[in-house]
Amino acid sequence: xSRRGEKRIFQRFLRAFAVxxxxxxxxxxxxxxxxPAEAWSSVQTLLLDGFLSKAGRSKTLLIxxxxxxxxxxxxxxxxxxxxxxxxxxxxxxxxxxxxxxxLLLNLPWWACLLLAALGGxxxxxxxxxxxxxxxxxxxxxxxxxxxxxxxxxxxxWEDGLSAAAETASMIRSALPVFLLxxxxxxxxxxxxxxxxxxxxxxxxxxxxxxxEVKTGGGNREAAWRAGMPVDRNRKLLLVLxxxxxxxxxxxxxxxxxxxxxxxxxxxxxGYAGLAVAMLSFAHPxxxxxxxxxxxxxLSGGETLSGTIPQETGMMVMALTLLGSAVLLGKxxxxxRG
Amino acid sequence: MLHxxxxxxxxxxxxDFSLRLNKGAFHGVLGAHCTGKTTLARILNGMCxxxxxxxxxxxxxxxxxxxxxxxxxxxxxxxxxxxxxHGLDLIGHxxxxxxxxPSGKLGKRAARTQAAEFIEQYGIPLDLDSRADEMNxxxxxxxxxxxxxxxxxxxxxLDEPDVVxxxxxxxxxxxxxRKICGAGSAVLLFSxxxxxxxSACEEAxxxxxxxxxxxxxxxxxxxxxxxxxxxxxxxxxxxEKKEITVGGIVLETRRLTVRDQDSADDPAHDVSFEVRSGExxxxxxxxxxxxxxxxxxxxxxxEMVSGRIKLDGKDISRASVRDRLRAxxxxxxxxxxxxxxxxxxxxxxxxxLQGYMHYQESGWIKRRQRRDEAAHILDASGVSGRADLDSYxxxxxxxxxxLAMFSRExxxxxxxxxxxxxxxxxxxxxxxxxxxxxxxxxxxxxxxxLLTSQPEEAMGLSDRILVLHEGEIMGEFDPANTSARExxxxxxxxxxxxxxxxxxxxxxDE
Numbered sequence: 001x002s003r004r005g006e007k008r009i010f011q012r013f014l015r016a017f018a019v020x021x022x023x024x025x026x027x028x029x030x031x032x033x034x035x036p037a038e039a040w041s042s043v044q045t046l047l048l049d050g051f052l053s054k055a056g057r058s059k060t061l062l063i064x065x066x067x068x069x070x071x072x073x074x075x076x077x078x079x080x081x082x083x084x085x086x087x088x089x090x091x092x093x094x095x096x097x098x099x100x101x102x103l104l105l106n107l108p109w110w111a112c113l114l115l116a117a118l119g120g121x122x123x124x125x126x127x128x129x130x131x132x133x134x135x136x137x138x139x140x141x142x143x144x145x146x147x148x149x150x151x152x153x154x155x156x157w158e159d160g161l162s163a164a165a166e167t168a169s170m171i172r173s174a175l176p177v178f179l180l181x182x183x184x185x186x187x188x189x190x191x192x193x194x195x196x197x198x199x200x201x202x203x204x205x206x207x208x209x210x211x212e213v214k215t216g217g218g219n220r221e222a223a224w225r226a227g228m229p230v231d232r233n234r235k236l237l238l239v240l241x242x243x244x245x246x247x248x249x250x251x252x253x254x255x256x257x258x259x260x261x262x263x264x265x266x267x268x269x270g271y272a273g274l275a276v277a278m279l280s281f282a283h284p285x286x287x288x289x290x291x292x293x294x295x296x297x298l299s300g301g302e303t304l305s306g307t308i309p310q311e312t313g314m315m316v317m318a319l320t321l322l323g324s325a326v327l328l329g330k331x332x333x334x335x336r337g
Numbered sequence: 338m339l340h341x342x343x344x345x346x347x348x349x350x351x352x353d354f355s356l357r358l359n360k361g362a363f364h365g366v367l368g369a370h371c372t373g374k375t376t377l378a379r380i381l382n383g384m385c386x387x388x389x390x391x392x393x394x395x396x397x398x399x400x401x402x403x404x405x406x407x408x409x410x411x412x413x414x415x416x417x418x419x420x421x422x423h424g425l426d427l428i429g430h431x432x433x434x435x436x437x438x439p440s441g442k443l444g445k446r447a448a449r450t451q452a453a454e455f456i457e458q459y460g461i462p463l464d465l466d467s468r469a470d471e472m473n474x475x476x477x478x479x480x481x482x483x484x485x486x487x488x489x490x491x492x493x494x495l496d497e498p499d500v501v502x503x504x505x506x507x508x509x510x511x512x513x514x515r516k517i518c519g520a521g522s523a524v525l526l527f528s529x530x531x532x533x534x535x536s537a538c539e540e541a542x543x544x545x546x547x548x549x550x551x552x553x554x555x556x557x558x559x560x561x562x563x564x565x566x567x568x569x570x571x572x573x574x575x576x577e578k579k580e581i582t583v584g585g586i587v588l589e590t591r592r593l594t595v596r597d598q599d600s601a602d603d604p605a606h607d608v609s610f611e612v613r614s615g616e617x618x619x620x621x622x623x624x625x626x627x628x629x630x631x632x633x634x635x636x637x638x639x640e641m642v643s644g645r646i647k648l649d650g651k652d653i654s655r656a657s658v659r660d661r662l663r664a665x666x667x668x669x670x671x672x673x674x675x676x677x678x679x680x681x682x683x684x685x686x687x688x689x690l691q692g693y694m695h696y697q698e699s700g701w702i703k704r705r706q707r708r709d710e711a712a713h714i715l716d717a718s719g720v721s722g723r724a725d726l727d728s729y730x731x732x733x734x735x736x737x738x739x740l741a742m743f744s745r746e747x748x749x750x751x752x753x754x755x756x757x758x759x760x761x762x763x764x765x766x767x768x769x770x771x772x773x774x775x776x777x778x779x780x781x782x783x784x785x786x787l788l789t790s791q792p793e794e795a796m797g798l799s800d801r802i803l804v805l806h807e808g809e810i811m812g813e814f815d816p817a818n819t820s821a822r823e824x825x826x827x828x829x830x831x832x833x834x835x836x837x838x839x840x841x842x843x844x845x846d847e
Contacts, residue, residue: 004727005683206704208697215690218679225638225668225676226690227659 009283015327016279016290023319027312035307042308046316049303050296058184059299060292062255063269065193067291067298069248070273072193072200073120073241075282079204080237081217082131086142087245088270089149090123094249095262096153102254109175109188113250120246121239123149128238132231138238146270150263157262175254189251194288196244201284213237245270268314272298275317278324354390356542356552358492358525363518365534365555366527367563368544369764374527377544378496381525382414383407394492413485415478416496417624427469428452431484448487455486459513462506471602473807474501474625475829482510486517493517493524499533500790501623503825511537531563578776583800584614586650587753587784588635593644595627595634595808603642604630605808612753617775617785619795619816622805623828628788629671630808632755635786636668637661649752662691665752671761671788673742678730685711685726688745718744719770735762740771747774754778757788772798792821792828806830 024047031039049056070087077084097119098112107115123145130141175187204210215223216230224230248269253262276294280286294317301313354377358364368374379385381392383401392399399410407414422430432448452465463479472480478501485493493514499507514524514537528534534541535555542552543563588611595605604627612618620628633639635646637658645654648664656664670676678687688711689696696706711726720737730738739762746754759775760768775798778785789795795802796816804811804827811827 004729008729206702207700208693208702209700211686211689211693211702215679215682215686218681219675221638221676222678222690225633225636225658225670227657227662229659 012281012283012286016281016286016324019323019327020279020293020316020320023316023323026319027316030315031308031312038308042304042312045304046297046300046312048300050299053303054184056296056299056303059302060295061184061186061190063295063298064292065187065189065255066248066252066269067272067276067295068193068197068287069244069251070269071276071280071287071291072197072273072284073244073248074274074277075280075284075287076200076237076244077241078277078282079213079217080234081220082138082234082238082241084142084238084241085139085270085274086123086127086145086242087248087273088266089142089146090120090242090245091249091252091266091270092146092149092153092262093119093123093242094246095253095266096157096249097246098250098253099157109254112254113175113192113247116246116250116253117243118246120242120244120249122242123246124239124242127242128235131238132235146267150266154263175251177255187251187255189255192247192251196247197284197288204284209233245273248273268298271321272314272317275321275324278321278328354544358523360491360523361518361521362540363514363524363538364526365538365541366525366544367529367531367534367541368527369529372544372764374529374544375496378414378416378494378525378527381407381412381492381494383412384414408488408490411489411491412494413488413490413492414494414496415481415485415498417474417500420477420481421469421472423470425469427465427467427472427480430469430480431487433484451487452483455483459486459516460509461486461513462509474623475503475506478502482513491522493522494527495524496527497529498526499528499530503623503829504792504822505825505831506829507533507537531560535560535563578798579780581615581779581782583616584782586611587614587648588612588786589645589647590635591645591647593631593634593646594642595630595639596642597630597639603808605634605805608644608805608808608810610803610810612784612786614752614784615779615782616800617779617787617798619787619789619799619802620805621789621792621795621802621824621828624790626790626805626828627808628805629757631805632668632670632757632786632788635661635755636666662749667746667749667751667754669739669743669746669754669756669759671757673739673762674730674735677742678738680729680731682730683726684715684724684728684730684733684741687730688714688726688741690745691749692745714744714748715741717748719767736764736767739763740767743771743774747778751783753784753786755786755788758790758794759787760791760794790828792824795824796821804828 024043027046028039028043031042035042050060051057070091073087073090074084094116098116101107101112101115126145127138127142130136131138175189177188178186204214212223212228212230213233215226215228216233220230249266252265252269272294276287276290279294280290297316298313301316302310304310304312354373356364356366366374366377376385380387381401383403383406386402392401394410394412399412401407401410401412404414420430420433422433425433428445428449431452432445449465455461456463456465461479461483463476463483467476478498482493482495495514498510502510514526518524526534526538535558538555540552541555541558541563590611591609593605593608594603597604606627608631610618610620620631622628630639634641637653637656641654645652647653648661648666651664653661653664674680678690685708689707692710693702693707696703696710708726715721715724715726718741720740723737724733724741733741743756743759746756754775756775759771763771775785775787779800787795787799796819799816802814802816802819802824804814804824806828807830811830814824814827
């Protein structure tokens, strides 16, 4: 790593930090307007509870792998030059596939995860098909398909599966859980997500295909004219990003995140993944860090009570996303003179 | 009386530039690439805001924040790019900027009458019945000039019209502009060719990097003087072109037709030629004549509808880009930043865009070898002083980036090098280096296909010149027995008009 490369990374870190701080400050300001009495304690809960309290920590450790995976999903599509908004839909597909496998076929956890990955890949393949057949923007088709998938699975779930869910036990399909001392429990999802992030980093940095992907995402025409298989890589990466989102859905379901409707969780994780990828500039190691911070925030948000809404954590994420996107766009517009 | 003076910070490459333009004056600004010509023109049109300094028009400080405010101050601008608005006809384009009549009506008929009057009065060669989506760059430039006249702009800024116009058209333009000056407007002409400025303007300001701009009377200077000043002292001499025995055919194209998704016309139609080893073949044409599409089709980046391409006797018409590169082609597009490099990659990565396949082991890149190769390429490129392997492409100036990428292609030792406008991005100081490199490719019995819009460049470098106009080859010329004027005649398609349409055309004085 050269000195200038380090400088660029440091600049990116500073920028992400600035965006994040501004978002938090904005939400603080809003809270002060809504309910000045509870504002300070709420902000404390929001920022710290996910890391300090025992319950909060468990929840953070549960959400962290999900955000890593959806962040990776958005990030790897980004590296190929796509703005990937399909994560919520693919997340749902993955969760649904894992659930069907567990409940109907009574499969072990690894087979359920495989099904989840396949479900997500299906979503990615559909997106890639639409994109490459009709040149329509992948943003539009992804958002529309998100709704289709969310509604469809909800309908299927209510009509066919909810009865089975009540009777069948999910124990056989649940992910193995490790205990970290007596502090918190961690499911296998966390090491899986960490390994995938590390793998993505290594592939992007050290392999031929990673180089081709980065080139194609940075400048499609230049990569094409340098003889790289640009189209093949783009299709591959869209499917791969589906796999990551689907895995996130599977991990979410199999690690027993219950209490919130699947449609809510998938939208939350899918779009938070977008913010994670934007904050970290799609760098896999950055995704690990950004996902941790975001997971703490979201789990802190869920413990909020009283007049302060639980969606406050998501609000910070949304503002972060907006801020990163604005800065990114501004940087692109920069005139070279 | 108009005073224009401005100081601009170092960022745009213009420092402390001042100019004084009188009413009715015809003033030229001369400078090589990267000396800030275009930036200055953009400032005057309000498209770019100076860091410091001020512009005075008739004693008042003009506030030029957008093209609209520039228009309000009476400044008009015509650049190299065509301002085509989809779905608007020519008269509509001529009314852009003055579309708000007091009555609120879009007086199209009045505008047409007025346009026809001005065409008559100044002798502007523009057909008002042309379809806007079929007009070429030269016709657009005429339309822009007419628009400025119709809107009674006091100061006309023209940015490098000689890139678009041929010699004959420049002569016509100069006579039109003289008449406009006679009517009281001032003209500011930006160019990189001393001949243009000398033949057209009364006064010329020379932009040189690292020196204050100076104004000369054109009657007291020659093109040679200006060239010397632009190159700086101790400039390397133009390389000598040696006699080389021409070898076998390297590239052969037969009836090549290229299609563009965005336009109705084929950018290149039924083109056949061959390039032999040890020769530099030049395809000369205006920027919109289709040579860029031809180059892209040869490398496989653009779809071709029909025809055949043979490289070293092998048919590669259906081969992928990678196979063509492997077979020994190399390609340097004109806008290297958009088509040949990645902005946020380091130079090391950018230099290995094609080479990475050679230093891999079962899919893993051998990074040490990549770095060594990149260092080697960078050494050969002559930009080592200005950039190192860890510089990001968006930190580099166009010239350095171009030179580095040029070296990247040369180091691959291609059998055929396709290069677009090699000296477009370079200053007068480095242009000889590039010419020398191209000639050494030729001396090593390899082939070069030069795609350019500059007749001088074509004549100086190539062994044969094919002139391209609207995607078709007009004829073959021997650079030793032709002139820029003759080539321009064919480039503009006037030759064809005269032959088939019988239209009377002026300017045939050679």
